[in-house]
Amino acid sequence: GAGVSQTPSNKVTEKGKYVELRCDPISGHTALYWYRQSLGQGPEFLIYFQGTGAADDSGLPNDRFFAVRPEGSVSTLKIQRTERGDSAVYLCASSYGGRRNSPLHFGNGTRLTVT
Amino acid sequence: AQSVSQHNHHVILSEAASLELGCNYSYGGTVNLFWYVQYPGQHLQLLLKYFSGDPLVKGIKGFEAEFIKSKFSFNLRKPSVQWSDTAEYFCAVRGNTGTASKLTFGTGTRLQVTL
Numbered sequence: 593g594a595g596v597s598q599t600p601s602n603k604v605t606e607k608g609k610y611v612e613l614r615c616d617p618i619s620g621h622t623a624l625y626w627y628r629q630s631l632g633q634g635p636e637f638l639i640y641f642q643g644t645g646a647a648d649d650s651g652l653p654n655d656r657f658f659a660v661r662p663e664g665s666v667s668t669l670k671i672q673r674t675e676r677g678d679s680a681v682y683l684c685a686s687s688y689g690g691r692r693n694s695p696l697h698f699g700n701g702t703r704l705t706v707t
Numbered sequence: 708a709q710s711v712s713q714h715n716h717h718v719i720l721s722e723a724a725s726l727e728l729g730c731n732y733s734y735g736g737t738v739n740l741f742w743y744v745q746y747p748g749q750h751l752q753l754l755l756k757y758f759s760g761d762p763l764v765k766g767i768k769g770f771e772a773e774f775i776k777s778k779f780s781f782n783l784r785k786p787s788v789q790w791s792d793t794a795e796y797f798c799a800v801r802g803n804t805g806t807a808s809k810l811t812f813g814t815g816t817r818l819q820v821t822l
Contacts, residue, residue: 637809685751695753
């Protein structure tokens, strides 16, 4: 079946611009996660949704980062006033929420480059 | 707060050599533990997981890991590596309370298998 889909796969933007990154989870997965991975590092947690609501947004680095999931399926990560330090691979994952032993299924990520 | 430490950042082995990658975690409660693998150009994939029961868990492609509670460790092993095992390996922990919650990753170990 279809896995987690992320678009675009690559995004290059200028410093100060606004970007949106999209994630389509696996059908039926109610939990959705955003992670950020910098070169040589492990994935760093940003935010986790259970259904439409953000259950844990403790990983968002500052108020320039925001994520939504209005219908409990597709999610969009929004970054305002981008900075060069935001350059990273942004990963989305989904799981069969409500079960703490449900593994995360990851997408291929969006590589964001801020010039 | 939960955290994961992977001590080996880069490991180079010859084909048929045995592999052990270290993983230690910190969490004040019961945990679920995971190993994920990322092959070059691919997304993160689940290698194996521990939730409860037998502390020795077997995963795909001949990998196994042992949960040693007293040492807060979950080391990954494979008796004989293949060239196709060249990849980055990530250990991850999730607190075993409530519903699905965030997964915390280590910084990863890059494994290079030579012919």
